[in-house]
Amino acid sequence: MKFWRTWRVRIFLFLAVLGPGFITANVDNDSGGILTYSQAGAQFGYTLLWTIIPITLALIVVQEMCARMGVVTGKGLSDLIREEFGLRMTFFMMIVLVVVNYGNVVAEFSGIAGSMQLFNIPKYASVPACALVVWLLVVKGDYKSVEKVFLVASVFYIAYIVTGVVSRPDWHMALKETVLLPPRKVWSDKTYIYMVIGVIGTTIAPWMQFYLQSSVVEKGITIKQYRASRLDVIVGCFFTDVVAWFIIVACAATLYVHGMRDIAVPSDAAGAMKPLAGEYAFILFAAGLFNASLFAASILPLSTAYTVCEGLGFESGVDKGFKDAPFFYWFYTLLIVLGAGVVLIPNFPLVRVVILSQVLNGVLLPVIMIFMLKLINKTELMGKHTNSHWFNAVAWATAGIVIVLSLVMMWNQVTGG
Numbered sequence: 001m002k003f004w005r006t007w008r009v010r011i012f013l014f015l016a017v018l019g020p021g022f023i024t025a026n027v028d029n030d031s032g033g034i035l036t037y038s039q040a041g042a043q044f045g046y047t048l049l050w051t052i053i054p055i056t057l058a059l060i061v062v063q064e065m066c067a068r069m070g071v072v073t074g075k076g077l078s079d080l081i082r083e084e085f086g087l088r089m090t091f092f093m094m095i096v097l098v099v100v101n102y103g104n105v106v107a108e109f110s111g112i113a114g115s116m117q118l119f120n121i122p123k124y125a126s127v128p129a130c131a132l133v134v135w136l137l138v139v140k141g142d143y144k145s146v147e148k149v150f151l152v153a154s155v156f157y158i159a160y161i162v163t164g165v166v167s168r169p170d171w172h173m174a175l176k177e178t179v180l181l182p183p184r185k186v187w188s189d190k191t192y193i194y195m196v197i198g199v200i201g202t203t204i205a206p207w208m209q210f211y212l213q214s215s216v217v218e219k220g221i222t223i224k225q226y227r228a229s230r231l232d233v234i235v236g237c238f239f240t241d242v243v244a245w246f247i248i249v250a251c252a253a254t255l256y257v258h259g260m261r262d263i264a265v266p267s268d269a270a271g272a273m274k275p276l277a278g279e280y281a282f283i284l285f286a287a288g289l290f291n292a293s294l295f296a297a298s299i300l301p302l303s304t305a306y307t308v309c310e311g312l313g314f315e316s317g318v319d320k321g322f323k324d325a326p327f328f329y330w331f332y333t334l335l336i337v338l339g340a341g342v343v344l345i346p347n348f349p350l351v352r353v354v355i356l357s358q359v360l361n362g363v364l365l366p367v368i369m370i371f372m373l374k375l376i377n378k379t380e381l382m383g384k385h386t387n388s389h390w391f392n393a394v395a396w397a398t399a400g401i402v403i404v405l406s407l408v409m410m411w412n413q414v415t416g417g
Contacts, residue, residue: 023299024212025059025236026154028203029243030296031111032104034289036202037244038269040195041251043261046170046177047186049248051199053178056241059203061398062369063233065376065387066209070216071226072385077213078311080381081371090311096364101207101304105339108300111293113343114267118286124344131340134298138318139329146318153295154236157243159288164246166281169253178245197405203241204402205361206368211303214310218317223385250285301335366403373399 029037040048066077073080082090112130113123138146186192212233221229251269255261263269270286302318305328309316315325322329342348373395377386387395 023150023154023236024208024215025063025233025240026157026243027211027296027299028059028205028208029157029160029240029247029292030104030108030300031114031289031293032107033202033244034111034247034269034292035263036198037247038251038255039263040199041248041253042255042263042269044186044192044195045252045256046174046249047182047192048195048199049174049178049245050181051196052241052245052248055200055203055244056237058200058398058402059237059241060234061391061395062204062209062372062402063212063237064230065372065395066213067216067229067233068226068385069372069376069382070213071221071223071229072382074217075213076217076306076310077210077368077372078307080375082311082313084375084378084381085371093364093367094308094311097206097210097307098304100361100364101300102335102339104205104207105297105300105304105335106342108293108297109340109343111267111289112297115270115286115290115293118267118270118282127340127343130294130297131336134294134301135333135336137298138302138332139322142319150295150299153291154239156291157240157288159284159291160243160250161246163281163284163288164250164253166284167250167253169249174249174252197408200401200405204365206364207300207303207307209368209372210307211299214303214306214316218319250281254281297336297339301332301339304335305329305332366399366407369399369402 069075069077069080075083078090078094081093109127109131113127116126117123137149141149216229251263255263255269267286267289270282270289306316308314308331309325309328314327316328317325320328373387373392376382376395377392379386
């Protein structure tokens with residue numbers, strides 16, 4: 001009886017803090033992430049599945065540090081950076097972050113438009129309608145109701161798992177390629193190396209760290225609840241990367257097998273699946289893309305509003321009203337209006353905007369990683385909750401890899417290599 005009672009308490013505690021980690025990790029599979037994973041499967045079949053294991057470990061390490069800082073300090077990441085490193089550095093960081101996130105918001109509304117066009121709904125109807133839904137959700141809701149909607153949206157990523165199964169992949173080959181490194185000959189292919197960088201690099205984005213820490217703070221998670229909060233982060237990281245694995249598998253089993261290697265936008269993958277894997281796979285993939293894009297179109301502007309308000313000292317939070325946090329809500333509104341509006345402009349160079357955001361992402365991410373590691377190792381800030389020697393070794397190694405990958409990706413984007 002005591003055993004079951006203890007586990008019941010642990011389960012209730014986990015459910016009480018479930019949200020920030022699970023939601024943040026899942027938004028990482030946005031339209032840009034889906035495009036990257038789809039390209040990986042279409043161009044190289046199962047041979048990039050080995051990247052999922054290091055991706056998961058890196059994501060857990062980085063997200064755990066953010067959650068721990070939020071729980072211990074009760075402050076958001078940009079708030080801590082401003083206090084510890086000064087307003088000038090924070091202001092520069094925020095300018096780059098706003099531009100990066102704006103490019104991502106545009107990409108999400110582009111994903112909404114593309115997924116709905118697959119069902120013969122024009123973007124001039126789908127994009128404004130979805131922008132209004134996203135705006136109303138945050139402006140009219142409170143933290144608990146908004147979080148519940150986001151959690152439900154996270155569950156819908158199961159559509160990609162089902163798509164992978166419906167696609168009838170070679171399970172033995174997929175599992176083998178997941179645990180073994182590819183043969184040496186593939187490393188002479190520059191395109192393969194670039195895709196490896198893309199798959200790993202798309203996992204950890206600057207906005208994720210700011211959103212996770214801010215939502216942990218707004219949820220009011222305490223030190224006593226930290227173990228359950230850490231489990232929330234770990235479960236979220238595992239689930240999102242299982243989804244990524246199935247996206248690669250689905251595209252490898254359909255597009256790669258049939259020699260369809262060119263994917264320009266995420267909706268291309270869904271459209272190409274229809275004659276290859278049937279109506280169900282097409283509907284699931286397209287519906288998953290719509291859910292992922294709408295989900296991210298809600299979170300990215302919200303994350304940006306949190307970051308800017310914390311960095312400049314303005315009131316922020318979904319639980320506050322428009323009168324209490326006017327800058328927070330107006331800035332959130334502006335990002336949605338501009339992000340959705342650009343997608344409606346005929347012949348607008350969407351791809352260039354998205355590429356620019358990825359280049360700036362490469363510039364900003366190394367800076368954020370270094371800030372995080374310096375902050376979490378400050379005893380006066382974190383007390384006894386600083387990184388252990390072992391965790392520091394793993395965290396700095398992860399940061400080093402992420403920094404190198406980000407710089408290589410940025411260089412390739414700039415030079416077109």
